[in-house]
Amino acid sequence: MSLALLYGLAGIVLVAMGLYAALVARHVLRRLLGLNVLGAGVFMMLVALASRAVDSAGRPDPVPHAMVLTGIVVAVSATALALALLRRMHRHDGSAQLPEDRAP
Amino acid sequence: MAAEVHALDLVLVVLLVWLGWRALASADLFKAVVQFIVFGLLLSLAWVRLGAPDVALAEAAIGAGLAGALLLDTLARLGRDGAADETRPLGLTPARAGIALACLGLAGLLVASVLLLPESWRGLTGPALQQLGNSGVSNPVTATLLNYRGWDTLLEVGVLLLAVLGLWILDVEPPLPPPAPDPMLGLLLRILLPLAVVVAGYLLWVGAHAPGGAFQGAALLAAGGVLWHLARPLSLPATAPVRAAVVLGFAVFLGVGVAMAAFGGGFLSFPPAWAGALILLIETAAMLSIAVIMLGLFVGGRTGKAGE
Amino acid sequence: MSGGAWLIAVAAVPLAAAVAALLAGRRGAAAAGLLGSLLGTVAVLGLAAAVLDGGVQEVLMGGWAAPLGIALRADGLATAMLLMTAIVGSGIALYAWRYFGAAHATGAHESPAPPHDVRAGRPETTTDRPDWLFWPVWLLAWGALNALYLSGDLFNLYVTLELLGLAAVALVALAGAGAAAAALRYLLLALLGSMLYILGVELLYAAYQTLDLQQLRARVQPSLSAGLAAALMTTGLLVKTAVFPLHFWLPPAHGAAPAPVSAALSALVVKAGFYLLARLWLDLFGALPWQAGPVLLGVLGCGAVLWGGVQALRQQRLKPMIAYSTVAQLGYLLIALPLAGQGAGGAAAGALTAAVLLAASHAAAKASMFLCAGSLLAAYGHDRIAALAGFGARLPLTATAFALAALSLVGLPPTGGFVGKYLLVEAAVRAGAWGTVAVVLAGSLLSAMFLFHALSRAFVEGGEPPPGGAVPRAPTAPQLVSLALALLAVGLALVGGPLAALLATGVAP
Numbered sequence: 001m002s003l004a005l006l007y008g009l010a011g012i013v014l015v016a017m018g019l020y021a022a023l024v025a026r027h028v029l030r031r032l033l034g035l036n037v038l039g040a041g042v043f044m045m046l047v048a049l050a051s052r053a054v055d056s057a058g059r060p061d062p063v064p065h066a067m068v069l070t071g072i073v074v075a076v077s078a079t080a081l082a083l084a085l086l087r088r089m090h091r092h093d094g095s096a097q098l099p100e101d102r103a104p
Numbered sequence: 105m106a107a108e109v110h111a112l113d114l115v116l117v118v119l120l121v122w123l124g125w126r127a128l129a130s131a132d133l134f135k136a137v138v139q140f141i142v143f144g145l146l147l148s149l150a151w152v153r154l155g156a157p158d159v160a161l162a163e164a165a166i167g168a169g170l171a172g173a174l175l176l177d178t179l180a181r182l183g184r185d186g187a188a189d190e191t192r193p194l195g196l197t198p199a200r201a202g203i204a205l206a207c208l209g210l211a212g213l214l215v216a217s218v219l220l221l222p223e224s225w226r227g228l229t230g231p232a233l234q235q236l237g238n239s240g241v242s243n244p245v246t247a248t249l250l251n252y253r254g255w256d257t258l259l260e261v262g263v264l265l266l267a268v269l270g271l272w273i274l275d276v277e278p279p280l281p282p283p284a285p286d287p288m289l290g291l292l293l294r295i296l297l298p299l300a301v302v303v304a305g306y307l308l309w310v311g312a313h314a315p316g317g318a319f320q321g322a323a324l325l326a327a328g329g330v331l332w333h334l335a336r337p338l339s340l341p342a343t344a345p346v347r348a349a350v351v352l353g354f355a356v357f358l359g360v361g362v363a364m365a366a367f368g369g370g371f372l373s374f375p376p377a378w379a380g381a382l383i384l385l386i387e388t389a390a391m392l393s394i395a396v397i398m399l400g401l402f403v404g405g406r407t408g409k410a411g412e
Numbered sequence: 413m414s415g416g417a418w419l420i421a422v423a424a425v426p427l428a429a430a431v432a433a434l435l436a437g438r439r440g441a442a443a444a445g446l447l448g449s450l451l452g453t454v455a456v457l458g459l460a461a462a463v464l465d466g467g468v469q470e471v472l473m474g475g476w477a478a479p480l481g482i483a484l485r486a487d488g489l490a491t492a493m494l495l496m497t498a499i500v501g502s503g504i505a506l507y508a509w510r511y512f513g514a515a516h517a518t519g520a521h522e523s524p525a526p527p528h529d530v531r532a533g534r535p536e537t538t539t540d541r542p543d544w545l546f547w548p549v550w551l552l553a554w555g556a557l558n559a560l561y562l563s564g565d566l567f568n569l570y571v572t573l574e575l576l577g578l579a580a581v582a583l584v585a586l587a588g589a590g591a592a593a594a595a596l597r598y599l600l601l602a603l604l605g606s607m608l609y610i611l612g613v614e615l616l617y618a619a620y621q622t623l624d625l626q627q628l629r630a631r632v633q634p635s636l637s638a639g640l641a642a643a644l645m646t647t648g649l650l651v652k653t654a655v656f657p658l659h660f661w662l663p664p665a666h667g668a669a670p671a672p673v674s675a676a677l678s679a680l681v682v683k684a685g686f687y688l689l690a691r692l693w694l695d696l697f698g699a700l701p702w703q704a705g706p707v708l709l710g711v712l713g714c715g716a717v718l719w720g721g722v723q724a725l726r727q728q729r730l731k732p733m734i735a736y737s738t739v740a741q742l743g744y745l746l747i748a749l750p751l752a753g754q755g756a757g758g759a760a761a762g763a764l765t766a767a768v769l770l771a772a773s774h775a776a777a778k779a780s781m782f783l784c785a786g787s788l789l790a791a792y793g794h795d796r797i798a799a800l801a802g803f804g805a806r807l808p809l810t811a812t813a814f815a816l817a818a819l820s821l822v823g824l825p826p827t828g829g830f831v832g833k834y835l836l837v838e839a840a841v842r843a844g845a846w847g848t849v850a851v852v853l854a855g856s857l858l859s860a861m862f863l864f865h866a867l868s869r870a871f872v873e874g875g876e877p878p879p880g881g882a883v884p885r886a887p888t889a890p891q892l893v894s895l896a897l898a899l900l901a902v903g904l905a906l907v908g909g910p911l912a913a914l915l916a917t918g919v920a921p
Binding site: 213214216217218220221225226227228231232235251252253254255256259260262263265266267269270272273274342344347348350351354355358361362365369370371372373374 | 416417420423424427428431434435437471472473474475476479480481482484542545548549552555556559567568571572574575578579581582585586592611615618619621622635636637640
């Protein structure tokens with residue numbers, strides 16, 4: 001089994017776990033953790049893929065690396081805004097869950 | 105970079121999957137976040153094993169560091185009641201079973217797709233490395249980010265800018281109670297802050313020909329700022345100097361692009377002779393802005409009478 | 413200027429204006445916004461002229477050929493969307509200039525309930541809200557839309573989608589703390605949609621080693637990777653476009669936001685998702701013999717038309733009603749997709765014209781309607797439909813605008829909405845899709861019911877006096893903008909021919 005395949009499969013597992021948590025969790029922070037783990041899995045698949053395309057000097061395909069770097073920055077920006085909204089919602093509504101998830 | 109699997113990789117993968125699951129399923133959110141941070145650090149190791157040191161630096165600094173700090177800060181502000189969650193947050197109920205099956209199904213399809221990929225796979229390695237001489241830098245990832253696909257990076261800086269604008273739109277938050285004064289913190293600051301500035305500058309400079317670059321340097325600077333904030337609280341309201349600082353990177357990047365368009369080459373087309381200098385200019389402005397933005401994301405802002 | 417230069421201007425002007433607005437601060441942001449709207453509209457007009465004259469315009473960013481670099485392309489469809497965004501966006505900007513300036517004077521607020529901080533137990537003041545930040549955020553959103561419509565690269569599309577999504581969330585947050593939950597829900601779903609989209613892009617890159625739309629179109633074959641990628645990308649876009657049944661985040665978000673923000677979101681931001689679905693299924697996968705995708709989208713569209721219409725009927729307040737109407741109207745756009753595919757033969761071009769015309773008419777009419785709602789809120793202090801009595805006499809401009817906009821949304825002549833629906837039904841009849849025809853007609857009936865119910869309030873006598881005794885006035889200038897946009901929706905009836913010619917530019921054989 002090659003390195004790329006191992007990490008690619010690991011990435012897929014992370015995708016499934018993160019997606020499940022994002023959809024099923026009730027606390028918003030946990031949903032965010034799920035989305036971030038989902039992102040980690042998606043990026044891991046990309047970087048694993050890139051590691052298969054090496055030239056004679058052993059350098060991998062840089063375009064997926066750039067994509068993942070961009071993705072990390074974008075994901076953290078969105079997470080930061082989401083956390084700020086979560087804090088605001090908690091101060092206003094008294095709950096850290098979306099209205100449809102709260103106990104009636 | 106070895107292409108065969110070492111025992112280290114097997115251990116790493118198992119740890120990653122296990123920690124990822126713990127981070128999602130721990131009932132205590134504080135534990136979950138800590139596990140997530142460690143997960144992020146192990147993820148950086150995975151990037152190194154896969155031959156992506158630039159990504160590893162960014163993951164450690166931004167994905168684990170900044171994100172972790174933001175998550176912990178939010179937990180602190182939510183308080184005990186806000187951070188409470190059910191005892192089995194991801195427990196299977198009949199409704200959730202359907203979703204779990206769908207996720208497993210997706211995983212299966214992805215595995216099949218991955219296994220069906222052709223054995224030899226070139227990707228864009230060839231074109232990217234061939235053009236490296238004309239790109240102005242010798243780090244292929246920096247060349248891709250700042251030259252080949254600079255338009256993406258420009259928009260990405262815009263995304264960062266939007267995050268801090270969103271924060272400014274939301275109302276002022278009540279401050280956390282100040283921590284007990286800590287003599288160690290002052291000493292640590294005196295050593296670490298200058299170190300952070302120097303290393304950040306080094307990362308920026310070296311990014312042209314080795315792993316590093318503006319984003320990584322910015323995260324380090326922001327980390328220094330967060331340390332300062334922990335000792336002596338900062339606030340970054342939307343006053344004119346702060347606004348100028350956060351928009352500087354975006355503005356310089358856009359400005360250089362337009363200037364290149366106006367003087368013949370094309371939007372963001374760097375003539376090979378000047379490419380290195382232009383990239384350094386853009387990266388320096390970007391690093392300063394992004395550092396201020398990241399610090400702003402952590403400390404929040406007070407809008408008050410600002411905006412003049 | 414050459415076509416390429418106009419294209420660069422279209423991409424760069426809103427972003428530059430955003431920088432100016434941010435630097436200008438509270439005093440100068442609106443001026444930067446208005447100037448940016450003017451210059452941006454000029455740029456789009458220049459580009460449209462270049463496309464009509466010279467065909468598809470293409471610019472390689474940084475001078476690097478795809479797939480290493482990113483190509484920006486303006487074909488007929490992209491140009492039509494750019495025009496719609498620029499013109500309706502400028503109208504919204506004019507309204508916002510007056511709206512945010514007046515809000516401090518009249519003290520009117522738009523939260524569904526008086527905002528209060530649960531912990532502190534006292535009402536918040538709304539006067540500290542940094543409304544001027546609307547300008548840099550809106551300009552960045554417009555820049556993102558332009559970049560999205562022009563983009564020819566799948567990963568670049570992801571970045572523009574993120575930029576657009578965050579900007580939209582920030583705009584919703586302008587409504588204050590009461591909107592935090594709606595904004596948060598929108599952001600979480602947008603993030604989920606983006607991750608699914610990227611997963612799909614990854615599979616395509618892995619299989620075909622390019623991110624460029626044109627190259628992918630040439631290389632893609634029916635395969636597990638391509639199919640899975642299509643499914644993932646479509647699901648991600650469906651979440652972001654509020655297509656039934658994943659629409660549930662839209663009514664609360666659009667209902668809670670300030671009027672110009674609701675207008676921008678319903679009229680312009682959601683169209684990006686439709687555009688991308690069209691790009692995906694008519695262009696990227698257009699040559700593949702996959703009928704199931706577009707047909708499924710058409711079915712979901714039918715569901716959206718009916719469900720959105722029924723839900724709109726049940727609303728007691730004006731803004732949520734208008735928001736549900738958006739869910740329904742987006743359904744028509746999706747219904748056009750299977751009819752515009754290669755399977756439909758000669759009717760395909762007509763269906764695409766129908767979709768774009770409906771999108772543009774909806775943009776103008778929906779923006780007008782939300783802006784009317786803003787004026788009504790300013791005049792009455794609330795937006796409960798039953799209690800908006802006599803607004804025909806109190807706000808004649810608004811009433812006229814509302815009536816014209818309603819005509820276009822229902823699809824009655826002589827409006828753009830009518831011509832669009834006519835073309836849509838014609839395409840459906842030619843394709844033998846009788847169920848679709850029935851749904852379109854049923855949807856129009858539902859729209860007529862809830863819109864004319866709201867409109868009927870205009871002619872009712874009397875009405876409860878606003879609380880506090882003093883009679884607040886809604887300023888005239890914003891109402892003129894609502895009227896202008898409604899007249900635009902009517903005027904779009906005339907552009908069917910030129911639009912079809914524009915859309916024919918750049919269609920792959």
